[in-house]
Amino acid sequence: MISFTRSRYNNLAKSYDVAHEHHESAILVGIELGTEAGIGSEESLDELKALTESAGAEIAGVVRQRLKAPDPRTFIGKGKAAEVRELALAKGASLAIFDDALSPAQARNLENELKIRVIDRSQLILDIFAQRAHTLEGKLQVEIAQLSYLQPRLTRQWSHLSRVRGGGAGGGGVGTRGPGETQLEVDRRRLRERLTRLKARLGEVERTRTIQRQRRLEVPYPTVALVGYTNSGKSTLMNALTDAGVEVADRPFSTLDPTIRRLKLPGKMNVMIVDTVGFIHRLPHMLIDAFKATLEEVRTATMLLHVVDGSSPLVAERMTIVDEVLQEIGAGAVPRIVVMNKADLAENPPHGNGAHDTVSISALKGEGLDDLLDAIGRHLGGSREEVSVTFPARRGDLVAMARRDGEVLSEEYRDGLVSVRARVSAPVAGRLRKAADAVI
Known part of the structure; x- marks a missing residue:
């Protein structure tokens, strides 16, 4: 601890x-x-x-x-x-x-x-x-949650410490005054001060994360967040899709700190994929509060992949728990695909709850991943649009950006200008139009 x-x-x-x-x-x-x-x-x-x-x-x-x-x-x-x-x-x-x-x-x-x-x-x-x-942010978040849990229990702690120190002779009961009570107040004040300092420091770290998130939004890739019950195979899927090297262990909460990687979909679309902390039955509320900034990655995602252990007899109950946590953090309305993982271990693979598209995969064996990538591409395809723009030929960076993000249908160079027709995501389309308007 x-x-x-x-x-x-x-x-x-x-x-x-x-x-x-x-x-x-x-x-x-x-x-x-x-x-x-x-x-x-x-x-x-x-x-x-x-x-x-x-x-x-x-x-x-x-x-x-x-x-x-x-x-x-x-x-x-x-x-x-x-x-x-x-x-x-x-x-x-x-x-x-x-x-x-x-x-x-x-x-x-x-x-x-x-x-x-x-x-x-x-x-x-x-x-x-x-x-x-492991990260500074993760450690701050956990310590804040621990201290929040400890705060109402400090009386119990003090009785334990007073025995260790040999204090409180005569036992003092409810309503008695003396050094023990004074020390308890000192402990409470120190704990409150520590909490205040930690929260201020976490606030600074969160501001940095917000700036990083805004920069990612400027690099106009949609964000796909992996969510799910703990031990459902999110990290295995992350590694299978991106070679991210995220720790994979058959135990609860093997991943705490979010990992972000770029993933190329069919049709040349790029997305940022984020692995996040797993949810669990009776997840302590002070943890949800402390991890709000990390879970912001989920709330601001373009789309969620709800990874489910399809071999578990508790599929429906665990899906409901994840849905409830997503509602609690304000991510209930984010579009999602249900990913039925461990399909190779399921006797009768479930088909989701009907509210969202479902894809069955085995992240460990690499089965069904192409179907999943196609489904992500289809879901995000609605955000792609065709643009025809003209800007200085020296702006090869803009043409390269269009190629990275989507598909360049045609490009024609004349009189120091380049005319480009491309099918790209909405943010890239906006940047291309902005560059073209600056020429006029």
Whole structure:
């Protein structure tokens, strides 16, 4: 986990690390309410297993419980808490990971009951993001999300630290005043100041990214963003289309920082293709907020490729989750093609939801990629137009731009001028007309 400050916040960070020791052993805990739509509790726990292993912890056991409603004090009942404690003791586990969001009070009460560290799904995902962030922007975004998560839990942290420091003699309860309370206020103020500084720094990085995005718009290529549930094969597809060399791993969130490459479509059209972070069931809101700038690549894209693991039994549920996140970040109306990946592994390949064109592929085997490129070209073809312009013959750069972007139908040189007829994208057509108008 990223350190919060050099000394005191290192301690805070340590107790919030999921697996700061290699091969930490964890008990997973999930409840079934019987009222959930979409991904069920069993599938959600399977996903939690993959997340836990991805974070570097070993699974010592799994505890399930059916409940009408979560216990407001400990989330699970007292009897089930005793079962988790006994299992952790028997297996030598030092961590309990809950599949649902815990309130700060529930987490504190559970730690008192279980005698081991307790975290929830959101904190586990935050830890994985912290491990995977490589760029300055990614690290800033993750630390902001971690601190936002930590803020309401600082009381719990302070009680832990006061025991470590041997402070708070006499135990002090609710409403008592003294050094512990003063120190807690200092911690809260430092955390707020740290958050303010991080957000200001992230704002500077985001401004740079916005300038870069505007420059890309000046190089008039449409942008195609890859979106999808985590581990659906977006990075494999990115590599298959562009030789981008993006890390590919059979684990959640192997790609955090966006990768952008140029891709040439049939008919000479060029597009910029962007690989983005995967979405997941119960993606923490503070992460969506922190990654708004990165997800801006999705919102401003000309088109989306919604990459789906066609071999998963949860195709429909995962597609719905991605649709909901796209709506939340303001990208719900961006045109898209559904890309049914891993079609070679699917017994009965699904055909999408009917709302968008669907192409079946195997990114790993390179099957169906030509069909996909044709579909992208067809979708973006509507943005191409035919122009006839005349400008100085010395402006060979404009002719070259038309060739790169589309198709030059004819070019004729006379009296120091060149007359060009070309089929190009709307932005290039605009630039060609602008250059021609300057001659008149």
